[in-house]
Amino acid sequence: MSIFKENFLWGGAVAAHQLEGGWREDGKGVSVADVMTVGANGVPRRITNGVIEGENYPNHEAIDFYGRYKDDVKLFAELGLKCFRTSIAWTRIFPKGDEKEPNEAGLQFYDDLFDECLKYGIEPVITLSHFEMPYHLVTEYGGWRNRKMIDFFVRFAEVCFSRYKDKVKYWMTFNEINNQANYQEDFSPFTNSGLAFEAGDDREKIMYQAAHYELVASAKAIEIGHAINHEFEIGCMIAMCPIYPYSCSPSDMMTATVAMQRRYWFADVHCKGRYPSHMQKYFERKQFNLDITVEDEEQLTKGTVDYIGFSYYMSFTVKDHGKGPAYDYDEANDLVKNPYVKASDWGWQIDPTGLRYAMNWFNDRYELPLFIVENGFGAIDEITEDGEIHDEYRIDYLREHIEAMQEAVIYDGIDLMGYTPWGFIDLVSAGTGEMKKRYGFIYVDKDNEGNGTLDRSKKDSFHWFQKVIETNGEKL
């Protein structure tokens, strides 16, 4: 008998804006991802004011999945995927975001895509908002700092739930909703919540307000989704990087505890339908006076999630920097290198045991099924003399993480629904906009400058993962 369930959801994960391209096809509107330039060699991506000629916007073409999805899905079927996690580009359905009626051509594209998947027995797993909200909602309303976003998002969600109710069972509302806890960075909160910060903004307060509206919108969408089809399984999506204390000093331990609270309270609201006491105290202490109404609080209790979807790439480590009894988490200063683990070329700490720790952390608190919807190794792949890509470093990374998942099932009794490695077909990196940061089992011929044939080919990891799925994780 295998360790994973019989119907374990082996799959692969992507996001619409990172692979589709076709950014103006069939009435699609401009999304926040469409106004982001490429970054590289430590230069961050920039967000331009509208689309400017001459700039390199990698998401405009991406890997042209929009034009090639039939051939690609065929390849996914050959890989043996049981499920395919992607997102619905909000701007294909509501090009500007505030229209009353959806764009039929956009809806039809996803009908066709889901039919194509189902034809091969591949179950679509859908994220509603994955870093790609309509840019018009940002320029016109200020993104999620505005309560009006709740209605716009809920309308979008309702249209998708109704249209695809017989084709899609597994949903997630917001990708990595807690990433906006990095409000110091311009880039990350922008993609999550459409917040374009201006000088003088109290970024932290605006971030908490935006997150609150997103959480209310998520709860409302979940309530509506369950009414449309009670068999829907609707989850949250948390970016999980467990935070360890640097030492066994009690103050490092408290720093790590508070850091975990500040990054993961989002999961409390999604799973329990209420804010944890430490966040209520924090809002009071900071005198944020957020717009949180009694109706909002009721709504949160009515739209809790069915499962916890999460991404896991790495762990973090923190050290106390003498902040006194509040131990307020300050990512810029508190994070330190963990001497016990190695890191990728992009400095991401590689820590398979951290995955098992994270699974236990979620399980202890919420006792909900877990779905690992992203995990993977971003690396520069070299085509060797034989014309192949021998990516044993990627295979090693994934093998060790699957072993950690097995331990979590065997020893900790975790209810694990599935595993969808990130970017299993090479695509545009969200963080840097690069093509050369690759996660795929399927190679796509395209470079950072946008040159290449876009041809697809199989890396060694393709054949390896095919076996893993075939044997339900027995042969690693």
Ligand code: BGP
């Ligand atoms: C997650 C995002 C993905 C994805 C992945 C890898 O944060 O949900 O969209 O891109 O990380 O990150 P990157 O592309 O920056 O390597």
